[in-house]
Amino acid sequence: MIKMVLKRLGQTILSLVVVATIIFFMFRLMPGDPTAAVVDPSISTEAREAMIQRLGLDQPLYQQYFSFLSDAVRGDLGRSFYYRRPVMEVIGDKVINTLMLMLSAMLIAYVIGILVGAYLAWKRGSKKEATLISIALTFRSAPTFWVGMLFIMFFSFRLGWFPHSGMRSSGYEAANTFEVFFSLDFLRHLFLPAVVAGLYFLATPLLMMRNTMLEVLGEDFIEMCHAKGLKEKVILYRHAARNALLPVVTTGALFLGQAIGGQVLIEYVFGWPGLGTEIIQAAQRHDYPLAQASFLLIALMVMIMNFLADLLYSYLDPRITYK
């Protein structure tokens, strides 16, 4: 087990270096002059050159690359060209905010998706099945900003149940760090965007669970469960769903990676101070350090999630052992 953890750690570091390299060169191959964004074009040529020198943009590419890597190892991801502040200061909180939102959405999607998916397989060919699948696919196909606006209209303006935007009420001060994310105020703000994103994600775990369930239900050991005289509910949830869960968990981890990138539109519609908008703007503004750091953090998180999923998988499936 420890050996496996170490091995995975090594793999993770290697992958991160690869990702960092790709990210570094990707941004430098993009068309457009970054200095234009950083340095006021109207200032004198001397001042401009001095600026470029100070930022290190005059050095050869490979030198820039190595100083980027060595800084990154020390946890210094540079200063944002645009904000003129350390990158970590700009996005540190935002990463957490996005993570909170997306984890909640995934949790909603996977809990509902797995339970309902298992049920659908049991009720194969029924009207209920057709209806529920259609609903899930509708939320997947509908533009999230539109669904988001409908929800805001209905649940915040009409019913007044939830705030329509932001992450906290203005003037709200958390009593301690715990309450920053686990206060009623935060959860009320979290609810609508998490549900809308969750509904968008729902179709994936739901259909996947349903399909693997159908496969599992055809296996010999399920017939044996029937022969043993087990109750249908026991067969459905303790045996069939438990086995069908395995592939769903794996894809869940990969899917989470996709989700962490942020649902930009959802963050936008709900005024959620997340990473999504920041990344897009950073790329447009040629704010290398900020964009690089964002992507690196996302990559890191995806890897951590995958690692956790592997551990979970080995816990769920006794046939998998790590040596």
Added chain:
Amino acid sequence: MPLLEVNNLGIDYITEKGTLEAVRDVSFTLEKGKNLGLVGESGCGKTTVAKSLMKLLPSNGVISEGEIIFKGQDVVEMTKEEVRQIRWNDISMIAQSAMNAMDPVYKIKDQIIEAIKTHQPQVSKTEAIERAAKLFELVGLERKRLESYPHQLSGGMKQRTIIAMALALSPALVIADEPTTALDVVVQDRILHQIIKLQQEINSSMVFITHDISVVAETCDQIIVMYGGRIAEIGSTRDFFKDTHHPYGLGLQNAFPSIKEIGERLISIPGSPPNLINPKPGCRFAPRCPFVEDICYAEMPDLIEIKPGHYSACHFTDKIDQFRKEAKLRETWERVKERQIKKQLTR
């Protein structure tokens, strides 16, 4: 009252190509403590009959006619819940596919306990484990294997586990559906004897399914030879082996000679069992029978009583002495092959 009485059983599978007449007119009785052998080639409806006894048919299978009286109650008429309660408690099954018959994510121990506790909730967990351990001892498995997961066991161990599980509640009827076909030839015999010994110990009846007719001779009191979903011949094992009356039964004995005849070369029956979707009229075995005559293609033979309890579905039970002599000869069956080839060419 017999333990099990099956009358005129008919079972269909609904398929895309039409209704498949998997079982027709199957009737037999089984007394308490006795063993019934069900033999026939693959596709003759043995598994279908077996599964219907505990209403375990796949979703496209329907019992279209007949009754299955178990302990005086018709299983066909029972509700789902009533059937669920007799499963395993009264009728258990050692399935053909025991290799994958256990849930891969739970320990063996938990799967045996689950079977016990489902039907006897008053039994405590430690008691159930004790009982599982005792069963394991009986089938020759170490106690520590209870802690294993299914994938950690060999095929033979898995099969023994299933046997232990099948006997856990001392059911009145055990169905063993080709319990050893998936195993090594070396362990086949040992496991077979284990099943018989244990089953006699708990004094349960057994329906023993196999395509190897020689096994039945040693283990069963009664035999049913099935062909194309119908009974070709039924009788006591002694009568059957001494006095086989159906050409199919004769052919099977050639294909699976008993121990004393080993060394002779096997003669197999040319061709394969019929398609049971819109089957042709006449005797199902006619296209493969060396003694076929015109009437065989036209009329389905009834079961004819040869002596009390011994029946054969053949139009020519009176010519059996001649059949028996010829059936031992290779040429007889070669003729069938030639006939089949000729027919294919003219088509």
